[in-house]
Amino acid sequence: MSEQYEKYYVPAQSPWPIVGAVAMFFIAAGAGLTVMQLEQEGSSGTYMLLAGIAVLLYMLVGWFKNVISESHDGLYSPQMDRSFKQGMSWFIFSEVMFFAAFFGALFYARMLAVPWLGGDGNNVMTGEVLWPEFTSTWPLESTPGGTTTQAMGWQGLPLINTIILLVSSVTLHYAHVAMEKDNRGPLKLFLFLTIALGAVFLVLQGYEYAHAYNDLGLKLDSGIYGNTFFLLTGFHGMHVTLGAIMLTVMFIRVLKGHFSSEKHFAFQAAAWYWHFVDVVWLCLFVFVYVL
Incomplete structure (x- = not known):
C-alpha cells in the first residue's frame, strides 16, 4: 500500500534576502552618518540613507509580488502554511x-546608572567625585557637559497617539472578523480606517518631534534621556511605517478580490504585526512618557 506524502513547495533561489541586507546596510550607515553630523546637510550620509530606504521598498515590492504569485498559482500546501x-x-x-x-x-539608566551617579547606596563618594552638583532625578534634564532639555509630557500628542493606535487595533479586529465572514464591504472599510489611523499617528509623531526639537530642546544628543526617548519612539515609528505598508498591500489585495474566509494568512500575519506594534506603544507610553 503506497504512502501518500504531502507536497512541499521549495522556491527557487531568491535575490531578495541579499537585496534586503544591502538595503539595511545603507540605512544603518546613512543614518549613522546623518545623526553623527560628520558631513553637512545634503551630504552622502543623507543620500545613503535615502538610497537604503528606496532599495528596501524595492525589495518589499518584489518579494511580496513573488509570494503572491506563488500563492495564486496553488504552489503552497498546508505544511507551507504552517511554515x-x-x-x-x-x-x-x-x-x-x-x-x-x-x-x-x-531600565538600567533609570534604576541603576542615574541613582548610582547620584550617590545612592555605597556610591556617595563616587557621585561627589564625578559630578558633585548632580541630582538623581528622572527624566535627566541636564548633563555634565551643560546640555539642558525639557521632558516630553504624556498629555497632548502622546496621549492622542495612544488613543489612535488603540482605536486602530479595534478597527483591524473588526476587519479581521469581516474577513472570516467574507463580508467584503466592512472588511474594506475597517481596513482602510486602520491604515488611515496609522498615517495620522505618523504625522502626529512628526509634529511631536518638531515640538521636542524646537520648543523643548530635546534632541538625540540631550544625554541619556534624549537617547532613550528618540531610540524607542523612533524605532517604534519605523515599525508603524512597516506595518502600514503591509496593511496597504493587504488593502490592495482585498480590492482585487484576493483572500477568502479559509485562506487569508497574509492578512492575518499583517494583523499580528500591527497588534504587536500597538502593544509595544502601550509599554512605551507608560515607561517613557508617564513614569
Missing part, C-alpha cells in the same frame, strides 16, 4: 527581543 505561521511567529518574537533590549537600557 509561514512559524516564520511570522519567530519574526515577531525577534522584534520583542529587539525592543526588550532598548527597554532594558532604559
Whole structure:
C-alpha cells in the first residue's frame, strides 16, 4: 500500500534576502552618518540613507509580488502554511527581543546608572567625585557637559497617539472578523480606517518631534534621556511605517478580490504585526512618557 506524502513547495533561489541586507546596510550607515553630523546637510550620509530606504521598498515590492504569485498559482500546501505561521511567529518574537533590549537600557539608566551617579547606596563618594552638583532625578534634564532639555509630557500628542493606535487595533479586529465572514464591504472599510489611523499617528509623531526639537530642546544628543526617548519612539515609528505598508498591500489585495474566509494568512500575519506594534506603544507610553 503506497504512502501518500504531502507536497512541499521549495522556491527557487531568491535575490531578495541579499537585496534586503544591502538595503539595511545603507540605512544603518546613512543614518549613522546623518545623526553623527560628520558631513553637512545634503551630504552622502543623507543620500545613503535615502538610497537604503528606496532599495528596501524595492525589495518589499518584489518579494511580496513573488509570494503572491506563488500563492495564486496553488504552489503552497498546508505544511507551507504552517511554515509561514512559524516564520511570522519567530519574526515577531525577534522584534520583542529587539525592543526588550532598548527597554532594558532604559531600565538600567533609570534604576541603576542615574541613582548610582547620584550617590545612592555605597556610591556617595563616587557621585561627589564625578559630578558633585548632580541630582538623581528622572527624566535627566541636564548633563555634565551643560546640555539642558525639557521632558516630553504624556498629555497632548502622546496621549492622542495612544488613543489612535488603540482605536486602530479595534478597527483591524473588526476587519479581521469581516474577513472570516467574507463580508467584503466592512472588511474594506475597517481596513482602510486602520491604515488611515496609522498615517495620522505618523504625522502626529512628526509634529511631536518638531515640538521636542524646537520648543523643548530635546534632541538625540540631550544625554541619556534624549537617547532613550528618540531610540524607542523612533524605532517604534519605523515599525508603524512597516506595518502600514503591509496593511496597504493587504488593502490592495482585498480590492482585487484576493483572500477568502479559509485562506487569508497574509492578512492575518499583517494583523499580528500591527497588534504587536500597538502593544509595544502601550509599554512605551507608560515607561517613557508617564513614569
